[in-house]
Amino acid sequence: MGVTLGDVARAAGVSLATASRALNGSARTVRPELAERVRACAADLGYLPNAPAQALARSTTATVGVLLHDIADPYFAALARGACDAAVAAGLLPLVVNTDGDPATELRGVRLLHSQRVRAVILAGSGWTDPTAAARLDAALAEYRATGGSVAAVTDHGPGYHTVRPANRSGAAELTRALLALGHREFAVIGGPARLLVPGERLAGVRDALAEAGVALPEQAVLNAEFSREGGRRAMAELLDGPLPGGARPTAVLALSDVCGVGALAELRARGVRVPEQVSVAGFDDIPLAEDLSRPLSTVRLPLARLGAEAVRLALGPAEPRTVELPVEVVLRGTTGPPRR
Missing domain, CATH: 3.40.50.2300 (Response regulator)
Structure with missing residues (x-):
């Protein structure tokens, strides 16, 4: 088996997505020193870039995919509103996928968005406690990122992704x-x-x-x-x-x-x-x-709408994963008071 892009990424100490962007000519830039390190490792290992991957990295559509657990839930509706507004402001068309909180449906959604060559994928729902489901999703997202795509998540989905999380x-x-x-x-x-x-x-x-x-x-x-x-x-x-x-x-x-x-x-x-x-x-x-x-x-x-908007901004911005934590606020209203026995 020949040298893979994953081998180059490990040798250079960078993510698979960063290695792809450095070698495949993605529109998303990589810091010069990182790009040079990746190219040097590729040369040392004898890596041969994949021509179709290079073409796809340079040819994304003007769309952003947003994956939600339940569009009828006001929580996710507000996240989607923020993400869609940010995408439109960037000149992109949002594509919203409702997963019904099902790992298999979410996985199919990621693969569909990949096939549509969306510019970025926003995971606007919680990660999975099932390690098998999480690993399958990570694998599908790694394939997408290897072709130049970007991923941002609202709440933690792992260290390899841009993350926006509330406290x-x-x-x-x-x-x-x-x-x-x-x-x-x-x-x-x-x-x-x-x-x-x-x-x-x-x-x-x-x-x-x-x-x-x-x-x-x-x-x-x-x-x-x-x-x-x-x-x-x-x-x-x-x-x-x-x-x-x-x-x-x-x-x-x-x-x-x-x-x-x-x-x-x-x-x-x-x-x-x-x-x-x-x-x-x-x-x-x-x-x-x-x-x-x-x-x-x-x-x-x-800040629900802001969480969605910030995820889009990160996905369209820096190549290296960043994490942003947004503050929350306790609001006491009429349903709470001192206990009365």
Whole structure:
């Protein structure tokens, strides 16, 4: 087997995408010293560039692909809005692919966008906890980047990609501290799907703050749910029907997405449980609906549109991967208050 582009990249100590850009004449530039190192390693190893790859690297279309888990979810809709606006401002046409939160569909989406020779791919959804799914996605993206494409992700997908991430862990910790300051000591968490990385980051932040305060979070008080209104409602019903150890019920419920928080509020209302007098509820994301409820939802505000726009700007900018973390803000509204026994 002959020398591959991957061999050259490893020898030069650069990413596969950088090696491709240096050798294949991509429109995305590489720093001169890096390009020279790559070319020298290629010469030493006897690497022969692939002519079709060179042609594709020089011939991308004026499009940007945006992969979302659920376009109907206000969280992803806001991300898409920011990404699409940034693409149009750069003179590019956005192509949005809805994956339904399915790794296989996302993988097909990446391959389709690759075949369409999009200028950049934006991963606007959480990474996968399943290492096999993550590895397959990485392999497809490596093939795309080797032909001159660029990838940027909202939230972490690995060190090889441009990354824009909100401060999920610290934001969840700050929200928990705010509820602790109100006097809450019995907590429950409506988490997200176990297959996604982001819910784990947020749950870790909750645990950080509770551990600092010496407050226990029983395993029975942490429920996984789909990031949907119905998922939040079912999880809230389970919490109400199954008291915590010792017979206590939580005085504060942290839903790790606003749509879950909306579902939790619906279940509490249906059962006649007063919010926040009997149970405080908080969400995460600050989707527009959170403030428009009859009792506005406390939450962690993420700059959703900015996250999408920043991902596009990174994908169209520097060749070497960069990470940008955007701040978040705790917003306490009408669904949280001091516990009343």
